[in-house]
């Protein structure tokens with residue numbers, strides 16, 4: 001279990017009120033939880049932007065599979081980056097459109113480059129990237145078991 005350290009934070013009353021409204025909207029139980037998340041997000045964001053360290057990214061793409069060359073290009077890019085590809089999910093949305101979610105893991109600079117290349121494929125209609133990192137082992141042992149999230153009433 002990770003040791004939690006308490007520290008004092010001073011901020012303007014108006015900012016704190018705004019922050020409290022924000023954390024209620026987001027569904028946090030308390031300020032500490034919200035601040036921990038903000039800290040983690042900032043560090044993942046920094047790793048992503050500065051292209052340092054390891055990141056994990058889920059890239060979602062919607063495209064028309066009848067568009068010439070697009071599906072081949074998508075497959076080709078992934079085959080040339082096998083060590084970085086954790087998993088690929090393909091969903092046939094209708095007769096023409098497909099959703100592909102590619103999970104990448106590796107050096108931030110490489111993951112970012114591949115994610116951009118995937119989104120930049122000509123004919124991709126819509127897409128987005130969710131970047132994340134691996135929490136330290138201490139944080140993992142501190143997290144509640146997944147069943148708590150799935151069955152809040154139990």
Ligand code: NI
Nearest residue numbers: 091092097098
């Ligand atoms: Ni499809």
